[in-house]
Amino acid sequence: MNVTVFGTGYVGLVQAAVLAEAGHRVTCIDIDENKIERLKQGHIPIFEPGLEPLVKRNNESGNLSFSTNAAEGVAHGDLIFIAVGTPPDEDGSADLQYVLTVARTIAKHMSGKKYIINKSTVPVGTADKVREEVIHTLQERDALNLEFDVISNPEFLKEGSAVADCMKPDRIIIGTSEQASERKMRQLYAPFNRNHDKVIVMDVRSAELAKYAANCMLATKISFMNEMAVIADRVGADIESVRQGIGSDPRIGYHFIYPGIGYGGSCFPKDVQALKTTATKLGIEPKILNAVEERNHTQKHYLLEKVVERYGKDLSDKTFALWGLSFKPNTDDMREAPARVLMENLWAMGANVRVFDPEAMHECERIYGNRDDMQLCGTRDSALSGADALLIATEWQQFKSLDSNTVKNSLREPVVFDGRNLYAPTDMAAAGFEYYCVGRPQ
Ligand code: UGA
Incomplete structure (x- = not known):
């Protein structure tokens, strides 16, 4: 045709x-x-x-x-x-x-x-x-x-x-x-x-709404799990066990219930916002969509809160290694990426950030240009060099196995803040790391 x-x-x-x-x-x-x-x-x-x-x-x-x-x-x-x-x-x-x-x-x-x-x-x-x-x-x-x-x-x-x-x-x-x-x-x-x-x-209007409903439902699942992870952190539960426990119910399912530091990209944030606006214009208060968006916004600051708890608000003498810039793996897209919120807030508190991403380095340079407080590093290991701690914002495959010795030898102190729960806290403790993640006890 x-x-x-x-x-x-x-x-x-x-x-x-x-x-x-x-x-x-x-x-x-x-x-x-x-x-x-x-x-x-x-x-x-x-x-x-x-x-x-x-x-x-x-x-x-x-x-x-x-x-x-x-x-x-x-x-x-x-x-x-x-x-x-x-x-x-x-x-x-x-x-x-x-x-x-x-x-x-x-x-x-x-x-x-x-x-x-x-x-x-x-x-x-x-x-x-x-x-x-x-x-x-x-x-x-x-x-x-x-x-x-x-x-x-x-x-x-x-x-x-x-x-x-x-x-x-x-x-x-x-x-x-x-x-x-x-x-x-x-x-x-x-x-x-x-x-x-x-x-x-189906009819045209149902098809149009089905698209928004699908993305908003997925965003809702993520925000729900992110809220559960914050609760897990406070009550001393492990969100990984909770995830497996609830995912085994076929009515809930295992997909899209991975907690982290919020969803990004060009679709979920834009579509949740657009459906909210549609509802509001029709005189409907979009209570669930409001909550989904609010949780996502808060969640993007969650790792930063842990950094501040550890080091205080003045980070002017600190350098952080940041692994992962794209909003998710296998893309160079940094639109609405949680890494951006993290980086921009670290800069605002005076920190220096050494960044690495397998695909998004050009995109990062395009967005932020040359800054004294950001070093674009060619490899994940070179980003670590002389940093006070490692932060992880995207779950790229190549970050999933951590070479403990290299990381410990390169960082000033063995501290890892992981926004994607890539490692088991018990393994990290055994390897001598101070490990902060989302919804899992240290
Ligand atoms: C999303 C939908 O998944 C597609 O079905 C849809 O067609 C597309 O939007 C669109 O409207 O064009 P995409 O934005 O490419 O696709 O990426 P996802 O894989 O859905 O991830 C979105 C965000 O959710 C990422 O930041 C990811 O890290 C986050 N996420 C995903 C979680 O935090 N937890 C999860 O369990 C799953």
Whole structure:
């Protein structure tokens, strides 16, 4: 099938590459000329395992192409994805200006039936707004005879495993009330829907809300566990035992109940905020969402509180090694990363921070530039050198085994603050460490 994807961000690019790999002919359109030029040459703007070879292979085979020419893009695809950004605007609601601009562009150039698919995470009611925008532009062209449908097809990929998530989706939600649209979408996703039917068809508004409900439910699980961890710390319980104890109940499950120093990334914080705003505008007080957000905010300061308890508020003569900058492993994304809150507060208290991350060093430099109180270190071991303590903010695989001797020999004192509970407190004590983690007794 001929498919066009507007927006070569995370969602658009991964979706386009995966659809091309399945044999569809996909064109990606973006207004950023530089980005499109680089994509044509096989340069991927993000770090995502497996994406680069996929893009290169399909670019070379001709199944995947890149362009800034919107008219060509509209002519190419019967199915047109809108996968542009929806950043939060001042009041926390999703800013739809880019989505609606694409809607107008499609209506301006279309000459036959188009299936317009909302892939961006957009508030309930956006499909109707896109529909209105298209009708308005067609009216201006005196072309109301042209047929179209607006379908909601939310994306559930996770950064770091985006290609795999897209290749093997848990579910494919299709929001439409038109049978022709359902048929087209089933045809499009047939290569990903082989062994059992993963397609769930529903009305547009339910599909739009399902996306927010999924992310907010996951954020709720995390904030709940983070609160339990704080309680565990105070009552002398071990949150690891609690996690296993409750996870064994299939109604609760083991997924997404790992406590830590808060969730980050581009999705959970933005989506919780956006759904809160939607609810508030409708006169509903979003009590659970408020609590989820508040706990997450507090949790991002939790490791810092332990540092302050240990050293006091004046950290001007202290140097800390910080392992992990990205908001989670397998990505270089530092948006809303707990490491940032930690680092910025340490600086505010006068500390010096030696940082290391397997992928996010460039991103860190881009965000913070050159500062006297931050050293960008090339390896995890060099970050330790001469530091008063080690702090861990992201659970990268390579941090999970600790070479006790190297760490002890490099640090001034054997002190570790672990925001991701990577090590067993008993092992750390036996190795001679003063070990602080989240919700586990020392
Ligand atoms: C999230 C959802 O998991 C995807 O299903 C969704 O498609 C995506 O948002 C989106 O809306 O685009 P993502 O933000 O990439 O994906 O990352 P997650 O793996 O969900 O992690 C989010 C945050 O939660 C991370 O900071 C992670 O460290 C934290 N987390 C996760 C915990 O603190 N504990 C857990 O048990 C799990």
